[in-house]
Amino acid sequence: MSNAVLKVENLQTHFFTKAGVVKSVDDVSFEIGRGKIMGLVGESGSGKSVSGFSIMGLVDPPGRIVGGRILFHGQDLVGLPEAEMRKIRGRRIAMIFQDPMMTLNPVLRIDTQMIETIQAHEKVDHETARQRSRDALGQVGIPSPEERLSAYPHQFSGGMRQRVAIAIALLHKPELIIADEPTTALDVTIQAQILYEMQKLVAEQNMGLIWVTHDLSVVAGLADELCVMYAGRIVERGPVGQIVDDPIHPYTKGLIGSVPSRNPRGQPLTQIPGMAPTPIDLPPGCPFRPRCARADAACETTPPVEEHRPGRFARCFHPHLEDAA
Amino acid sequence: MSVFILRRLMQSLVLLCVMTVIVFAGIYAIGNPIDILISADASQEEYDRAVRALGLDLPLWEQYFVFLGNLAQGDLGKSFVFNEPALQLVLSRLPATLELAFAAMLISITVGIPLGMWAGLRPDGIAGRSIMAGSILGFSLPNFWQGLMLIMIFAVFLQWLPAGGRGPTASFLGMESTLFSAEGWSHLILPALNLALFKTSLVIRLTRAGVRETLLLDYVKFARAKGLSTGRVIFVHVFKNILIPLVTVIGLELGSVIAFAVVTETIFAWPGIGKLIIDSIFVLDRPVIVAYLIVIVLMFIVINLVVDILYSVLDPRVRLADMKS
Structure with a gap:
């Protein structure tokens, strides 16, 4: 992928809290090309959302990017002045949030919130901006967009609000969209609609999409590539179909084994023993070690990212390579 | 409606x-x-x-x-003491209290909201901490002591301002008030400051809490992700939302300032209704007490009505027709 839209190299975002340093994102690398969808999967607190916010330059104190590079078309976004970053946010990289009930300002009308997005980046008169907003609403499948423009967020259902948020993200035809669990708060039927809509838009506009989620089954049918995060690190990365069919990392294997639809009926679901570690002051070594059946003394040093098969990266000393098909 | x-x-x-x-x-x-x-x-x-x-x-x-x-028949009886119509007596004293109350509220709003926003946006800065410490002082200093100090400093030592009494009134658009004469202002400043200090502290703390709370919400982060300027995020997205609780409390406080300006009026020999009601209670001058309370209750009712109407203007989710009380 030489024509990468975004290339993240050894990104480290740490939170300096009173209780200690939380390494929310620790040495994370991935890249994403145009027209591609990358799934970023992990449990709560695994650092997937913080990765997204790091790219947007929206990590709030006490959090800080302490290392690594975020190359957007070759330009490093880490350490970019706020004024420069602001020009990229919303115009070239857009973001969609998890809870559509919370992402729109309750006291501002939809047209206000859309027009301000256009006018933040382009010198456009009010009427033109309004027309573009209306077209954007139509594009994401909102009926009678002209009337809906004058409505307030509370007059929309959850699914419709998420469509509005997507329409706002699409206003400037960004090259990259970071979607932070955008369907988690929605009904399954609405979820399917939004997934379909997003897939279509990515293909039409040839943009990159990072889909952050904890729901492996959503990503499996959507993404091209998959990154599995655990305790701030990407433990496995590769094409989505291959990972789902044949996971290399023990954590990924456990994760996939616990998806109900992939198990035969009547059989108890496999579980990953133990709990996700508290992210404060993690000991060195593989963070999955205490829960891993294959762990041994070697795992007390941090495993490096290795390409175990072509295009298949994992951080593990004891990968599941033997049961290859 | x-x-x-x-x-x-x-x-x-x-x-x-x-x-x-x-x-x-x-x-x-x-x-x-x-x-x-x-x-x-x-x-x-x-x-x-x-x-x-x-x-x-x-x-x-x-x-x-x-x-x-x-x-x-619109007759509230005659004062037992002054043998004057009670309502007329109360109304003749009301303008003095009203101008004091409005001046105090004006001070607390124009000083309190900017300071509160500053403290909310930079809670860990020296200015932010000083503002909060100051507001605690404003809360805890006894009103009468603080009034006496104001007189000591500005009237006795510095001799910049008169120690008490209401200045001469001037007429503007048919209204008689000290607000329209320069000397009237010099009499008004100290009592208004005295009355405003507590309210200012309240407004500061309320604004700060509102800003702190709102800044964490998704729609503020989403507004930043859209690439809006910091000014727009703060003065439109944050400010419009904190106005809702502020208007409620300021409205209620305006009522209480009018009703309970007694201490300030006594210290500064301000001929308002607060002084009148205390004197009337001492001699059990029932018609005056009743007339006073009727006027005050009416004022509270009007203020609450205005607050409710403002509410529906500020918050689109509130519709007056749906309100039960």
Whole structure:
């Protein structure tokens, strides 16, 4: 992928809290090309959302990017002045949030919130901006967009609000969209609609999409590539179909084994023993070690990212390579 | 809307009736105003004549109905002490209190909101911490002591401002007020500051809490992710939302400033209604007390009505037709 839209190299975002340093994102690398969808999967607190916010330059104190590079078309976004970053946010990289009930300002009308997005980046008169907003609403499948423009967020259902948020993200035809669990708060039927809509838009506009989620089954049918995060690190990365069919990392294997639809009926679901570690002051070594059946003394040093098969990266000393098909 | 206002007015009428019953019973329980008004060595005939003249010979419930009958004709009775119509007495003192209250509220809003926003945006800065420390001081310094200090510093030592009394009034658009004369202002500043200090602290803390709370919400982060300028995020997205609780509290506080300016009026010899009501309670001057309370209750009702209407303007989720009370 030489024509990468975004290339993240050894990104480290740490939170300096009173209780200690939380390494929310620790040495994370991935890249994403145009027209591609990358799934970023992990449990709560695994650092997937913080990765997204790091790219947007929206990590709030006490959090800080302490290392690594975020190359957007070759330009490093880490350490970019706020004024420069602001020009990229919303115009070239857009973001969609998890809870559509919370992402729109309750006291501002939809047209206000859309027009301000256009006018933040382009010198456009009010009427033109309004027309573009209306077209954007139509594009994401909102009926009678002209009337809906004058409505307030509370007059929309959850699914419709998420469509509005997507329409706002699409206003400037960004090259990259970071979607932070955008369907988690929605009904399954609405979820399917939004997934379909997003897939279509990515293909039409040839943009990159990072889909952050904890729901492996959503990503499996959507993404091209998959990154599995655990305790701030990407433990496995590769094409989505291959990972789902044949996971290399023990954590990924456990994760996939616990998806109900992939198990035969009547059989108890496999579980990953133990709990996700508290992210404060993690000991060195593989963070999955205490829960891993294959762990041994070697795992007390941090495993490096290795390409175990072509295009298949994992951080593990004891990968599941033997049961290859 | 009109249904809402009509219902409000009906409720207010009931409220007024209940209030007057309580005041009648309360004053009756405290003592007989005649014992205070008439000198101890008055003869029995003089005593009886006075009782009859004031209508105190009737049983209490009858006195109350006489009062209601007069009230229906807009007559609140004459002051036992001044032998003037009670309502006229209260209304003649009201402008002085109103201008004091409005000046105090103006100070607390224009000083409190900017300081509160600053403290909310930079909670860990030196300025932010100082503002909060100052607001604690403003809360805890006794009002009377703080008033005396103001007089000591600005009137006695520095001799910049007069120590008390209300300045000459000037007329503007048919309104008589000290606000329209320079000397009037010099009399107003100290008592207004004294009255405003507590309210300013309240507004600061409320604004700060609102800003802190709102900044964490998704829609603020989403607004930043859209690439909006910091100014727009703060003054439109954050500010419009914190206005909702602010308007409620400021409205209520305006009422209480009018009603409870007693201490300030006493210290600064300000001829307002606060002083009048204290004097009237001492001599159990029932008509004045009742007239005062009716005026104050009416004012609270009007302020609350205005707050509710403002509410529906500020918050699109509130519709007056849906409000039950």
